[in-house]
Amino acid sequence: MGEFWSYTPSILAGTWINVACGLTALVVSIIVGMAAALAKLSGRPVLVGLASGYTTIVRGIPDLVLLLLAYYGGQIVVNAIVEALGSDEYYEISPFTAGALAIGFIYGAYMTETFRGAILAVPRGQLEAGYAYGMTASQVTGRILLPQMIRHALPGFGNNWLVLIKATALLSAIQLEDMVRKARLAAGSTHEPFNFYLFLAIIYLVITAVSTWLLELARRRYSVGTQR
Amino acid sequence: MDFGLILQTLPDFLSGLWLTILFTVSSLAIGLALSVPLAIARSSPNPLINWPVFAYTYFFRGTPLFIQLLLIYYGSGQFEWVKASWAWSVLQHAWFCALLAFVLNTTAYTTEILRGAIEATPHGEIEAAKASGMSRFLMFRRIILPSAFRRALPAYGNECVFMMHGTSVAGLVTLMELTGVAQVIQSRFYSPFEAFGTAAVFYMGLTFTIVAAFHALERRYHRHLRPRS
Numbered sequence: 001m002g003e004f005w006s007y008t009p010s011i012l013a014g015t016w017i018n019v020a021c022g023l024t025a026l027v028v029s030i031i032v033g034m035a036a037a038l039a040k041l042s043g044r045p046v047l048v049g050l051a052s053g054y055t056t057i058v059r060g061i062p063d064l065v066l067l068l069l070a071y072y073g074g075q076i077v078v079n080a081i082v083e084a085l086g087s088d089e090y091y092e093i094s095p096f097t098a099g100a101l102a103i104g105f106i107y108g109a110y111m112t113e114t115f116r117g118a119i120l121a122v123p124r125g126q127l128e129a130g131y132a133y134g135m136t137a138s139q140v141t142g143r144i145l146l147p148q149m150i151r152h153a154l155p156g157f158g159n160n161w162l163v164l165i166k167a168t169a170l171l172s173a174i175q176l177e178d179m180v181r182k183a184r185l186a187a188g189s190t191h192e193p194f195n196f197y198l199f200l201a202i203i204y205l206v207i208t209a210v211s212t213w214l215l216e217l218a219r220r221r222y223s224v225g226t227q228r
Numbered sequence: 229m230d231f232g233l234i235l236q237t238l239p240d241f242l243s244g245l246w247l248t249i250l251f252t253v254s255s256l257a258i259g260l261a262l263s264v265p266l267a268i269a270r271s272s273p274n275p276l277i278n279w280p281v282f283a284y285t286y287f288f289r290g291t292p293l294f295i296q297l298l299l300i301y302y303g304s305g306q307f308e309w310v311k312a313s314w315a316w317s318v319l320q321h322a323w324f325c326a327l328l329a330f331v332l333n334t335t336a337y338t339t340e341i342l343r344g345a346i347e348a349t350p351h352g353e354i355e356a357a358k359a360s361g362m363s364r365f366l367m368f369r370r371i372i373l374p375s376a377f378r379r380a381l382p383a384y385g386n387e388c389v390f391m392m393h394g395t396s397v398a399g400l401v402t403l404m405e406l407t408g409v410a411q412v413i414q415s416r417f418y419s420p421f422e423a424f425g426t427a428a429v430f431y432m433g434l435t436f437t438i439v440a441a442f443h444a445l446e447r448r449y450h451r452h453l454r455p456r457s
Contacts, residue, residue, distance in 0.1 A: 060432035062393035064400075065407055065424050072420035169292035173400055180295070187302060194303035201291040201299060208290040 004195050007186035011196070014179030015203055018168040021100050021176070025164060028104020033111025040116050051112065058109035063167045070102035071095065071174040095176035099168075107164045114156030118149040151222040158215040165207055169200075179203065233422045237413050244409035245430050251395040251405060252434075255330035256388055262335045267342035268368065281339065288336035294397045296333060301325035301401050326398040334391045341383045345376035378449050385442030389435055396431075406430055 039051035058066070074093050082091055122145055130140040172180040183200050187193035270281040288296065304310050304319045318324045349372050357367040399407030410427035414420050 057432065059389075060435035061428045062396035062407070062431055064396045065410065065428050065431060068407075068411070068414070069420060069424035069428065072414060073424065076420065166292040169294045170397070170400075180298075184298075192306055194299065194306040197295060197299040197303050200295050201287070204291045204295065205287070 003190050004192065004199075007182075007190070007196070008199070011179050011182045011186065011199065011203075014177065014182040017096070017176065017178045018171065018180075019165075019207070021096055021103070021171060021178070022165045022168045024096075024100035025103035025107065025168075026161060028101060029107035029111045029160070029164065032105060032108030033115050036108065036112040037115035037119060040112065041119060055109040055112050058106055063103070063106055064170050064173060066106055067099065067102050067170055067174055070105075071098040074098050074101075095171065095174045099171045099174055099176055103164060103167055106167070107160055110160045110163070111157070114153050114160060115149070117156070118151075118153035119145065121152040122148045147222075151219075151226065154215065154219050154222060158211070161215075162208060162211060165211065166204065169204070229425075230419060230422055233413075233417060233419060234426050237409075237422075237426075240404075240409045240413070241406065241426055241430060244404055244406040244427075245434075247398075247403065247405040248392070248395055248430075248434070251327065251330060251398060252388075252392040255327060255334050255395070256391055258331045259334035259338050259391075262331070263338035263342055264373070266335065266339040267346055270339055270343040271346045285336040285340050288333050289340065293329065293333050293394045294400065297326060297329040297397055297401060300329050322398075322401050322403050326395075326401065326403055330391065330395060333394065334387065337387050337390075338384065341380050341387060342376060344383075345380035346372055348379055349375060381442065381446055381449060385438065385445075388438050388442070392434055392438060393431065 036051040036054060039047040042048065071093070078091050078093055082089065126144055126148070127140055130144045135143065168178070169180055171178050172184065175181075179200060183196040187196045190196075266281050266284075269277045270285070272278050300319075301322060304315075304325070310316060310319065353371050353375070354367065357371045362370065395405060396407040398405050399409075399411055402408070404412070406427045410423040414423040417423070
């Protein structure tokens, strides 16, 4: 076991990379999801079509395949653009950037459905009342729509986050130096793979437990004044 | 897009597709069979029966499928007593470890889906069954399970899609299902769009097939919920 503890610091440092990549992806997914949800509710055929196409295609393909496509394909696309701009430098996309963007883009599709439902759950009369008071569209969104839709979006949002953070286990497939990669190296050199992979599983259980606790706090905060 | 390359590698993709379907169907079938008794145990008020099942579903739902696969495939080789036992004759095969991980994973999710559906049974139905003198077994068989399966249908459809997508991690442990085939083609020709794009199209086809199948099932079994015209 002495050998085991000598590898744990590097794995725990890798945990931070997974969490940071997951949180970056979460921000991307919120932005993309909100934009696509508003597009779906806009009633304009082109926007509705684009948003529906995006959610249908992304949800039809495994995370891992999209991740590999984004990493290897992104490399080619970026360098084709650079070349078209007249530069002959070779750009390399970092696994972190490719991973965070790809996972954010994937879970943006799941967020779209969550946000769409949450927006629809806010009574229309309240938004109309806001407009009647002379508020602008952004004021109605910021003061009336967002604070109330958060309560309806939280359960779905929480589920999406729990699936998203587990998807970061796949980042080692695109050469990210994350905790899974560190654990694989440690497993290889100590011949104790079970211990290290169990350690990863426990780290994920801790992340899940902490997330669930934070989400419960948020749920209480945003359901003040409502009955269960 | 080099369609010549796609055409040339199509036989590999088709055999990969077959393995993906095989993994999906067998893990879902075994998982469904295991999760019915587990869901009944999980909804038991007795903590000695309920807790072990909860511990199992909590572990397998709280950790990534890929880690579970690593734990089973590489982890089992750490112990001499496992290697000495009969279990090693199957555990040394990547396909068996992948199937085991998929079954354990989908069983955990399906158990919780079914538990939710079982616990949502209206009290009146259970009281009526008891009042008619049904035994526990008969009550589960005739009253609770049939209506629980109906309620679980939409969530189980999602689980089937997730499980099918989940089989892609088998490609990370040398198995030649769709993603494994795509990875080999990528490394041989360095053409990610042809490799992963083709795999993606096949996965989308499978997803739409599952979704359509569950739509048909819901049309049939949720007929009583449709608005009357």
